[in-house]
Amino acid sequence: MTLSRRTFLKTAAVSTAVVTTAAACGDRAAALREFMHTRLRAMTPDEVKAFCARIEKECAEKYGKPVRVGAEGPIPGVIFGYGLDLSRCNGNRKCVEACVEENNQSRPSPDGPHHNPIQWITVLEMDEEAGIDLERSTAYYTPDKVPAPGKAYIPIQCQQCDNPPCVKVCPVKATWMEPDGIVVIDYDQCIGCRCCMSACPYGARHFNWSEPHLPASEVNTEMHVLGNRPRMRGVVEKCTFCIQRTRNGLYPACHDACPTGARVFGNLLDPESEIRRLLATKKVFVLKSELGTHPKFFYFYSV
Amino acid sequence: MSALTDHPFPQFVRGSIRLWTHGSRTYFVWLAALVTLIAVGIYGYSIQFREGLVSTGLRDPVSWGFYIGNFTFLVGVAAAAVILVIPAYVYHWKPIKELAVLGEVLAISAISMCMLFVTVDVGRPDRLLHIMPFIGDLNVPSSLLAWDVVVLNIYLVLNLGVATYALVSYFRGREAKSKLFVWFVLASIPMAVCIHTVTAFVYNGLPNRPFWNASLLAPRFLVSAFCSGPAIMLILLQILRRKARLDLKPEAIWKIAELMAYAMFVNLFFTAAEVFKETYSGTHHLKHMEYLFFGLEGKTALVPWAWTSLIAGIAAFLLFLFPASRKNPVTLNLGCVLILISVFIEKGVALVVPGFTPSVLGEIYEYSPSKVELMVSAGIFGVGALVFTLLSRAAIAVLNGDLRVKPATPAAA
Numbered sequence: 001m002t003l004s005r006r007t008f009l010k011t012a013a014v015s016t017a018v019v020t021t022a023a024a025c026g027d028r029a030a031a032l033r034e035f036m037h038t039r040l041r042a043m044t045p046d047e048v049k050a051f052c053a054r055i056e057k058e059c060a061e062k063y064g065k066p067v068r069v070g071a072e073g074p075i076p077g078v079i080f081g082y083g084l085d086l087s088r089c090n091g092n093r094k095c096v097e098a099c100v101e102e103n104n105q106s107r108p109s110p111d112g113p114h115h116n117p118i119q120w121i122t123v124l125e126m127d128e129e130a131g132i133d134l135e136r137s138t139a140y141y142t143p144d145k146v147p148a149p150g151k152a153y154i155p156i157q158c159q160q161c162d163n164p165p166c167v168k169v170c171p172v173k174a175t176w177m178e179p180d181g182i183v184v185i186d187y188d189q190c191i192g193c194r195c196c197m198s199a200c201p202y203g204a205r206h207f208n209w210s211e212p213h214l215p216a217s218e219v220n221t222e223m224h225v226l227g228n229r230p231r232m233r234g235v236v237e238k239c240t241f242c243i244q245r246t247r248n249g250l251y252p253a254c255h256d257a258c259p260t261g262a263r264v265f266g267n268l269l270d271p272e273s274e275i276r277r278l279l280a281t282k283k284v285f286v287l288k289s290e291l292g293t294h295p296k297f298f299y300f301y302s303v
Numbered sequence: 304m305s306a307l308t309d310h311p312f313p314q315f316v317r318g319s320i321r322l323w324t325h326g327s328r329t330y331f332v333w334l335a336a337l338v339t340l341i342a343v344g345i346y347g348y349s350i351q352f353r354e355g356l357v358s359t360g361l362r363d364p365v366s367w368g369f370y371i372g373n374f375t376f377l378v379g380v381a382a383a384a385v386i387l388v389i390p391a392y393v394y395h396w397k398p399i400k401e402l403a404v405l406g407e408v409l410a411i412s413a414i415s416m417c418m419l420f421v422t423v424d425v426g427r428p429d430r431l432l433h434i435m436p437f438i439g440d441l442n443v444p445s446s447l448l449a450w451d452v453v454v455l456n457i458y459l460v461l462n463l464g465v466a467t468y469a470l471v472s473y474f475r476g477r478e479a480k481s482k483l484f485v486w487f488v489l490a491s492i493p494m495a496v497c498i499h500t501v502t503a504f505v506y507n508g509l510p511n512r513p514f515w516n517a518s519l520l521a522p523r524f525l526v527s528a529f530c531s532g533p534a535i536m537l538i539l540l541q542i543l544r545r546k547a548r549l550d551l552k553p554e555a556i557w558k559i560a561e562l563m564a565y566a567m568f569v570n571l572f573f574t575a576a577e578v579f580k581e582t583y584s585g586t587h588h589l590k591h592m593e594y595l596f597f598g599l600e601g602k603t604a605l606v607p608w609a610w611t612s613l614i615a616g617i618a619a620f621l622l623f624l625f626p627a628s629r630k631n632p633v634t635l636n637l638g639c640v641l642i643l644i645s646v647f648i649e650k651g652v653a654l655v656v657p658g659f660t661p662s663v664l665g666e667i668y669e670y671s672p673s674k675v676e677l678m679v680s681a682g683i684f685g686v687g688a689l690v691f692t693l694l695s696r697a698a699i700a701v702l703n704g705d706l707r708v709k710p711a712t713p714a715a716a
Contacts, residue, residue, distance in 0.1 A: 039440060116357055122664060134665040135587055156664065165511065171449040172433040173442045189440075191433050192356075192426020194366045195448050201511035203664040207366060207426065210357035233355045234426025291510050 039173060040186045040225065052225050059223075059230060063216040069223045072247040074180035080241050080296065081181070081275045082252075083264035083284065084155065086132075087302045089123075090260055091146040091153030096121045098257030099157075102242060103228040104220055106212035114213040118206045120239040121157040121254060128152040132287075157254070158183065158204040158239035159287060159295030166196035166205060175236075181268070181296055182241050184226040192234040201288045202295075205238045241265075268296065311708050315474045318706045319697035326696075329546070337689045344682010347675045348423060356426060358675040364668035365659040367424070369676045372651030373683070374420040375502060376531070377413045379524060379650055381458065382499040383532015384410035385492050386562060392488045398555040401473075401702050402540065407466040407491075408694045409536060414459045416687035423679050447505040454497045461491045466698070473701045475708045499524045506658065514591035514658040517580075523573045524650070529566035530619075531646035533559050534639040539691070541636070547699045557630055560638075564623040567642060571620055574613075594667070595657040602669040605656060608648050616645035 040048065052069040059067040099121050100107070108117035124137035128150050137154075147153065164183050167175050174189035175196060197205045211233045223229040224244035231237050242252035246265075250256075255263040266273035275298075278284070284298035351358045361368050387406035390396040422428050433439040434452050441449040465487050472479035503521035510516050537559055543549040581589045593599060595609045622638035623629045629638065652672075661667050672680075700706035 042440075114355075114357075116355075124664060134663075135590065135661060137665050139664070139666065165509070168445045169447065169508070171442050171446040171452065173440055174433075189430075189433060190427065191430045193421075193424070193434075193448060194426070195446070195505070197363065197366045198506075198512065198659075199509050201663050203363070203662060203666075206363055208355070209359075209362065210355035236426075288511070 039189050041173075041176065048225070055223075055225065055229055059219075059221075062230075063214075063219045065216070065219070065221060067219070067221040067223055069225055069229055070244060070248075071225045072244075074178050074182075075247060076179075077267075077269055079179075079181040079268045080160070080246060081266065081268040081279075082160070082241065082297045083275055083278045083282075084297070084299050085262040085264070085302045086152070086154060086299055088260040088262035089153045089155060091123055091125055091141070091143075091148075091151065092259060093121075093123050094257045094259055095155055095254035095263070096123060098253040099239070101218065102220055102245070102253035103240075104214055104223070104230050105237075106208065106214060106231075107218065109213040112213060114210045116208060116210040116212065118208070118212070118237065120204070120206065120237070121155050122203060123153055123155045125151050125153055154299070155254075156202055156204070156287070157297070158241075159202050159293065159297040160239075160241060162294035162296060163292060165199040165201065165291075165293060169195040169199045171195065178226075180247070182243055182246075183238070184240055184243065185236060185238065186226070187229070187231050187235050187237070190235040192236065194236065196236055201291050201293060205236050207236050208233050311475050312471060314708055315471055315697075315701075315706070318474075318700075319693075322696050322700055322706065323693055333692065334689075337685045337692065340685030341682050341689065343678050344680075344685060347678025347682060350675050351423070351679060358673060360670050360673045360676060362668060362670075364662035364664075364666045365656060365670040367655050367659070368670050369652060369672035369680060370420050370424040372655045373680055374417050374424070375524075375654060376647055376650040377417045377420065377687075378455070378498055378502045379528030379646070380532045380535055381410045381413035381417065382495040382525070383528045383536070384413075384462070385495040386529060386533050386559065387536065388488060389492060390558065392485065393492075396558070398552040399558065402551070402555060403488075404466055404469050404473075404698050404702065405540065405543070405695060406536060407462045407469075408691060408698055409532075409539065410462045410495075411459065411466065411694065412687045412691040414455060414462070415690050416683050417455060418459075419683045419686060420680075423683070447501060447508055451498070451501045451505055454494065454501050458491070458494045458498050461487055461494055465491060466694075470698055470701050474706060496525065499528050506654070511663055512658045513588035515654075517577060519573055519577055523570070523577075526566050526569045526573060527646045527650055530563055530570055530642045531650070533563050533566075534643045534646075537639050538636065538643075539695075541632075543695060543699060547696065548703060549699050550703055553630075556635070560623060560629040560635060563642070564620070564629065567616070567620040567623055571616060574616075590661055591657040594660045595653060599661065599667050602660075602667050604669050604671050605653060609653055612645045612648035612653055615641040616649070619645060 038047065040051070043051065048071045052071050055069045056067055059069070096119050099105070100119055103120060105118040105120065106116050109115050122139050124134065124139055125141040125148070126133060126137040130136055132154060141148070160181055160183055162181065164177055167177060167183060171193060172189055172191055174191070175183065175185045177183050192207070194207055197207060208231055212231055214230055220228060222244055224247070227240045227243035246252060251265050255265045264274050264278050266275035268275060270276060278300070279298065282300045282302065284300040286295040286298060359368065384406035387399055387403045391400040391403040422431060425431065434441065434449070436453050436456060441452070443449045443453070465484065468484050469479040500521045503524040506512070506515035507520045537556060540549065540551050540556070544551040578592065581592050590599065595605050598606050619638045619642035622634050622641070628634040656670050697706065
């Protein structure tokens with residue numbers, strides 16, 4: 001069978017069209033993928049690496065210094081837990097400061113257009129004799145000296161619930177609990193609907209109501225893709241037990257910053273860990289246990 | 304070629320466009336007013352787009368407000384469209400049958416507004432595809448908001464399909480009674496219940512917010528929707544009767560008003576049941592209701608609204624209770640306006656804000672909508688009114704026979 005000139009031209013035209021369309025679609029598909037953002041959890045390790053490299057590049061351009069964005073995974077056999085001694089806490093809020101610096105939170109800028117300060121730890125002041133009564137507490141105390149006479153304090157941050165209500169309500173799977181028990185957020189998947197903030201019983205989730213204000217001089221360049229990498233406007237963020245530190249064998253920043261030694265941190269699965277020793281020797285309690293959230297953040301009184 | 308353009312659907316579309324572009328002075332003044340409102344909304348949104356949601360009154364302690372309140376109210380309006388569909392298609396009650404199309408048009412307008420309110424409320428509207436069924440990555444079955452998106456989309460498609468099919472059928476001078484059509488109509492009834500129930504469940508399923516975590520919440524949503532939706536419908540139908548020569552029989556109005564009287568009673572009863580439970584128990588859960596009706600620590604922004612809503616609701620019920628006053632056009636319309644005000648407040652800020660006040664950590668942050676929120680919301684209501692105006696204009700022309708198919712003619716005019 002001979003190929004007529006006409007059939008040949010027709011075939012050539014059609015195949016050219018098919019190839020160009022396919023190429024165009026391929027480009028579009030790539031652009032669409034970028035636009036849609038594959039969820040971090042659905043990425044292959046190579047894709048995660050490329051994604052981290054992209055954030056590193058963006059940050060280096062924006063802040064004018066090299067940064068490292070890691071994606072360290074959970075350590076097998078580790079579930080993190082936290083303890084806090086309310087007898088020692090005197091409301092000095094060093095933990096809050098250290099957390100903000102470590103985790104690249106948005107700083108206050110009352111005169112700028114982006115006044116949107118974010119703190120992942122809230123320290124509440126209450127009357128000592130009232131016990132822990134959140135309804136009669138305030139986060140806006142300004143004493144000359146702590147502790148103020150007759151006052152007691154309780155720092156509250158993400159309680160890293162084992163049954164996290166925030167994860168359940170997220171409509172786009174942007175937040176989940178890692179195998180080491182840390183509840184994390186995929187900042188590029190979050191649509192900013194704030195369902196998780198409605199669901200959180202501890203006020204632990206915070207929203208970027210405007211563009212975050214993070215001066216280049218204050219950037220912590222050691223980052224984790226699920227932790228303290230800079231966030232964007234319109235997404236939710238929260239305490240990650242300093243995932244960039246704890247997955248590399250360090251304590252959370254708030255733990256190290258506490259001048260009264262009120263904070264205890266460790267691996268709940270290791271019988272020799274500090275947190276396990278605490279659980280074995282002290283009576284502890286969790287906040288709002290009636291809600292069935294099963295926090296991995298334990299409060300206790302040492303005296 | 305002419306076979307294609309002579310097909311009834313393009314004819315219907317061309318006929319509708321002609322209707323939209325021609326009209327009385329009042330019609331164009333109305334259109335201009337709506338366009339102005341929409342322009343105000345776009346201006347407001349441009350500020351929000353530039354500065355972020357920091358331009359709203361919302362903050363971490365009260366993270367949902369006027370936008371989500373309006374969304375909730377409008378889901379109710381959309382759901383209540385079925386109050387016309389049930390008597391029309393289940394009981395084959397003639398006087399309402401054709402009006403059912405207008406109910407569906409109202410549902411379409413309300414859902415468009417719902418979707419816009421969600422869009423302006425989220426922090427990342429650029430990522431809204433993440434939440435679209437099939438395209439995005441929905442967290443079903445566990446997230447109620449994901450379910451809400453699914454049912455709202457289905458409800459929108461159902462109503463668009465039903466209204467279009469019915470109108471094109473009437474346009475062709477036929478009755479809309481194909482089997483599939485009737486199935487779609489019947490399916491829209493449980494879907495209406497679904498959209499409002501699922502929306503209620505978004506709030507209801509949060510045990511950390513006792514103000515919403517009462518099993519009466521979803522029933523209250525439904526029954527208040529059966530007050531507000533028909534109230535809008537009645538007002539609109541009367542306006543359309545006067546302005547667009549809509550054939551509207553008094554029996555149809557009375558029937559709807561009677562159904563509303565039952566709904567209003569149940570609504571008040573449910574409210575009373577909740578108030579009793581909270582006040583008699585007197586636990587710290589009462590704080591939220593206390594904030595709503597009396598204010599806490601001198602913060603009383605919601606108090607006047609709460610009492611307005613309650614008193615308007617009772618007054619409307621009394622007006623609808625007696626056949627004499629619900630058949631009198633003046634008291635009927637007064638009752639409609641009162642119940643609308645009542646439910647708009649109750650299912651808006653008075654539902655959303657007390658749920659957050661005091662916050663989970665006991666903070667009393669006093670929220671009130673910012674200018675930007677008011678402007679954007681006005682714009683969205685403008686869009687809804689525009690959608691309703693245009694769709695109902697075509698629908699009424701079809702219903703009263705002004706817009707009818709032309710028999711195919713060989714020569715073009």
